[in-house]
Amino acid sequence: MTAALETIGLKKRFGGLTATDDVTFRLEKGARHALIGPNGAGKTTFINLLTGVLAPSGGTVLLEGADITRLPPDARVRRGLARTFQINQLFPALTPLETIGLAVSERLGGGWHWWRSLGTRRPIMAEIEAVAERFGLTDILGERTATLPYGKQRLLEIAVAFASKPRVLLLDEPAAGVPEAERADLLAAVAALPREVSVLLIEHDMDLVFSFAERISVLVNGALFTEGTVEEVSTDPRVRAVYLGEAEH
Incomplete structure (x- = not known):
């Protein structure tokens, strides 16, 4: 079966620094997959390569079998790949109604003009x-x-x-900075995402990772360190040494 999202030998170098080191990764359709790793592991660089924010130094990115390696971010969104950010990118002066309306209208080709005919735009x-x-x-x-x-x-x-109706959704540390009292609503919303949306979660919060993910990939020094089920990864002593153990200090 064609993967929802796949990378083959993906590389990114910044001068003499290799930030993404020959990563071959597969996100299955309908997946609930988490990407974890210590600080500096290259998770954000990897997500930026997937979404077109950065151009790779080598390798391929496939969305549902189609090569999107050279497509700009907006073209990837139109093809069904959406993301959130570690630090939100919202417009502070807009309301949620306006913000969601803008996203829906952008998808439909209306852009900022959606509100002008709001009374006639019931859909x-x-x-x-x-x-x-x-x-x-x-x-x-x-x-x-x-x-x-x-x-x-x-x-x-x-x-x-x-609202962009993605088939693949990348959640970049959605729980970052969220107070404990508000986390339950966020976890519930993430858990309730429909199965037709394949989800890759990048997260430091291991409670969220273990409650959400069915499969986990571990990135260390820009390379794929290991991958497996939640039980396999959580009990792997090598993972505990390089990641989980770090969180205890």
Whole structure:
């Protein structure tokens, strides 16, 4: 079966530094897959290569079997590859209604003009409402994003990515900075993502990784160190030495 997302011999060098070292990786369709590794392992570089933010020094990126290695980020989004960021990229002055509406309209080719004909664009409003309900944002749709609790902002960013109707969704540390009291809603929203969306989670929070992932890949020094089920990876003494053990210090 064709993978949802795949890399073959992916490399990235910055001068004499190898940040991504010949990574061959496969994200299956419908996957719940986590990518973990110590600080400096190259996780962000790898995600930037997948999404087109960085051009590789070598290797190939395939989305559902199609070569997207040289496509720009916006073209990858149109083909069904979406992401969130470690630090949210939201517009603080907009409301969630406007932000989700913009994402839906961009997907449909309307861009910033969606709101001008809001009264005649019921399909867009219906989709905004459905996305907001899925991510628990219905009660704050009219509030400025800058005033929202940080957990709600993280949920909104996932909602915006989801509104692009991706077939592959990359979640880059969605729990980063979220207070403990708000984490349950975020974990529930991630767990409830539909199976037709293949998900790669990049995360330091091992509780989230172990509760969400069915398969885990470990990146160390830019190279794929090991991969397996949650049980295999969590009990691997080499992984505990290079990653889990580090978190205990």
